[in-house]
Amino acid sequence: MQHKIYLDNNATTALHAKVIERFYQLLQIFGNASSMHSFGRAAKTELDSARAKIAELISASSPDEIIFTSGGTESDNLAVIGVAEQLRSKGNHIITSAIEHPAVMSTCNYLMKRGYEITYLPVDHTGLINPKDLEKALTPNTILVSIMLANNEIGTVQPITELSAITKKHKVLFHTDAVQAMGKIPVNVQTLGVDLLSLSGHKFHGPKGVGVLYVRKGLKLAPQMHGGKQEQGMRSGTYNVPGIASMALALSLAVDEIKSETTRQTMLREKLFKGLEKNIPEIQRNGHAEKCLPNTLNVTFKYIEGESMLLRLDHDGIAVSTGSACASGSLDPSHVLLALGLPHELAHGSIRFSLSRETKEADIEYTIEKVAEVVKTLRAMSPLYNSLTPSSSPSPGGEGAGR
Numbered sequence: 001m002q003h004k005i006y007l008d009n010n011a012t013t014a015l016h017a018k019v020i021e022r023f024y025q026l027l028q029i030f031g032n033a034s035s036m037h038s039f040g041r042a043a044k045t046e047l048d049s050a051r052a053k054i055a056e057l058i059s060a061s062s063p064d065e066i067i068f069t070s071g072g073t074e075s076d077n078l079a080v081i082g083v084a085e086q087l088r089s090k091g092n093h094i095i096t097s098a099i100e101h102p103a104v105m106s107t108c109n110y111l112m113k114r115g116y117e118i119t120y121l122p123v124d125h126t127g128l129i130n131p132k133d134l135e136k137a138l139t140p141n142t143i144l145v146s147i148m149l150a151n152n153e154i155g156t157v158q159p160i161t162e163l164s165a166i167t168k169k170h171k172v173l174f175h176t177d178a179v180q181a182m183g184k185i186p187v188n189v190q191t192l193g194v195d196l197l198s199l200s201g202h203k204f205h206g207p208k209g210v211g212v213l214y215v216r217k218g219l220k221l222a223p224q225m226h227g228g229k230q231e232q233g234m235r236s237g238t239y240n241v242p243g244i245a246s247m248a249l250a251l252s253l254a255v256d257e258i259k260s261e262t263t264r265q266t267m268l269r270e271k272l273f274k275g276l277e278k279n280i281p282e283i284q285r286n287g288h289a290e291k292c293l294p295n296t297l298n299v300t301f302k303y304i305e306g307e308s309m310l311l312r313l314d315h316d317g318i319a320v321s322t323g324s325a326c327a328s329g330s331l332d333p334s335h336v337l338l339a340l341g342l343p344h345e346l347a348h349g350s351i352r353f354s355l356s357r358e359t360k361e362a363d364i365e366y367t368i369e370k371v372a373e374v375v376k377t378l379r380a381m382s383p384l385y386n387s388l389t390p391s392s393s394p395s396p397g398g399e400g401a402g403r
């Protein structure tokens with residue numbers, strides 16, 4: 001049987017079957033939601049109900065706090081640059097972390113070249129930020145803190161409530177990239193205490209190219225898109241009604257399942273790690289064992305290269321990630337793993353397994369078996385591994401390499 005096992009759900013997820021069905025229906029509602037005639041009003045009805053639903057699902061105090069965007073990247077850019085430009089007269093200092101997604105990190109780098117000062121908070125070996133470091137980094141010039149809720153590569157979940165309590169004392173705005181957390185752990189803007197929060201449809205079985213920026217009432221952002229003044233002037237552009245309304249459905253389906261899926265996926269993730277640990281020597285788990293997304297497992301396999309492993313697993317029908325999404329084609333090791341303190345060679349030998357509602361127990365069993373085979377083969381070809389492990393047999397095929 002041809003296996004097709006998708007364990008790269010932190011990169012993107014498959015559309016939920018109900019979302020596909022709804023999306024098709026919505027494609028017929030083609031009116032411009034800003035038009036006053038019946039075609040426009042039909043689209044506006046869908047838009048309004050999606051906005052209200054999403055506001056409710058993240059406990060926003062009003063639907064007006066939901067701004068629709070083209071996805072997580074745009075939401076992050078609008079939050080960071082929008083605040084930076086809006087509050088330029090108040091200060092030029094932004095605090096973020098060393099493990100942010102490129103959508104925040106590159107945006108901060110861009111602002112740095114334009115005269116802003118950026119502080120990148122370090123993380124400990126599990127990926128956690130120390131709240132004391134945030135307190136120390138604040139200056140009278142600080143206008144924004146942007147720290148992700150859950151990391152996409154290692155799954156570590158930050159203590160956002162505690163961190164935002166610190167910025168509140170200093171009257172500094174707080175943005176969190178919740179793209180990876182949404183639909184996997186509870187997300188409540190009130191308990192998190194954040195002013196801005198980013199979401200993306202395709203990370204919770206919704207469509208690609210649509211996202212949300214939650215903007216707390218009263219807060220104004222410098223627009224990054226200029227035009228028809230949709231979204232209170234903060235984000236111009238004709239509404240993607242099918243995308244927005246099916247994203248709202250995907251979100252509500254995901255939130256409904258959080259409890260049961262957390263239990264199920266945590267069990268599968270632990271089964272995966274225990275199985276790998278039992279069958280493969282010299283591996284290590286990256287990230288925090290408890291303060292972690294239920295679906296994410298990042299593992300370093302010493303003495304091998306993640307890319308070689310990814311390609312061999314793909315051949316066996318298993319899709320995983322090396323963590324560093326090399327969109328640029330560069331083979332630089334993941335900045336997240338380096339920030340945890342992993343040396344380059346270990347960062348290079350790391351694989352991210354990310355599960356979803358569609359992952360079955362049999363998928364995990366097959367994955368354990370195949371990963372063990374692939375690691376054994378690759379290590380047998382590694383002169384370094386063979387020279388460092390005296391127990392390993394030098395015979396071709398290297399069957400003695402570990403076990």
Ligand SMILES: *Cc1c(COP(=O)(O)O)cnc(C)c1O
Binds near residue numbers: 071
């Ligand atoms: C995927 C992701 C993004 C980018 O979202 P897109 O909708 O793909 O632009 C941003 N932040 C995190 C943490 C992500 O995982």
